[in-house]
Amino acid sequence: MDVSTRVDRLREEMRRQEIGLALILGHENMFYYSNYKAIIYSRQIIITVDEKRVSAIVPGLEEDHAKAHATVDQVLVYYEHPEKVAQGGSYQYFLDGMLAELPKGARVGVELGAIPMGMALYIQNQGFTLCDIGTFIQHERYIKSAEEIAMMEKAGDLVSKAMAASLEQVRPGVTEMDMDQFGNALIMEETPRLYPGATLDIFVMSPGGLARTNMPHVFSNTRKYQENEIVLHSRQVGLDGYRAEIERTFFLGKPSDKQREVFRVMTEAQQTMLDGIRPGMTAGEADALGRRVIQKAGLGEYSNHRCGHGIGLGLHEEPYLRFDNDLVLEEGMSFSIEPGIYIPELGGFRHSDTVILTKGGSRKITQCKRELEELIF
Incomplete structure (x- = not known):
């Protein structure tokens, strides 16, 4: 990605x-401004921006990675082994140098939700004022560029194929983790063929049964699927950082009449949102498109989360489609549309698809069977 325009806007x-x-300390935001997808455990990594240069402060074990991939003016490396520690043994060595170039009382921009408390106090105790840039960066990421959308479309194609591959092989007796692996195998085969050298992120969960599908977020385990039960299969693929999501609820055997009715309400709610979401409405109004369908059916109390969320570099990111969000939606925003219904004696019901907002509405970038009769195995 060309990050120079992003950096120019940040400087403005x-x-x-x-x-x-x-x-810049949030790992997604670091990638957004530098193309550097850092693996962060305990060692601090920082992307810094001033009027003259963009720098990456990294530990020694990230030196080659940063120099090969970071779109920055300089890579500053601190070491934790005696042969090179004199060149800097902590990120503070380089941070101190940058702070020393500023007048006392100068303003330092940080993401208030990402900066460690210790670092914040360290900077403030030297007489500098912290200012939030996290909200600005969040807003910058709302609207995706043509290049970002193209990458999300590729991720959408991959995740759709993975969903189809998993559905083709599901049957009673396979485990939730088997279900994950059916689609994962396709992704692992297709990605190097179609996108050699690309980085890949996979998130997947496949809970089955009444109790586990009622947990909207739960990791797959070794439980085997049984005859006549409900399954909720959820997938995300990230390709070179950019994600798409698809989810499908399906049945192994014949669903009950009550399950059929809840499934109908869920799919109607999602389709109403897919048909109706568009620039100019608020995020709360988009949520209401689906929520009203669920409430009209008398199931409002069982729809216990927002009806959609932003997606891009993050699995979940702003803007969130929730009832009290007055943000006005704009062309180029991207969302997962996913109204859900969770009833203890019937199970959890949720479809999800990824859309890009267009001038007159939205365009869906994930595709897979969604009707009840197609999803009974």
């Missing part, structure tokens, strides 16, 4: 807020 915001130095 820094000038507006009179910020002398910006520290």
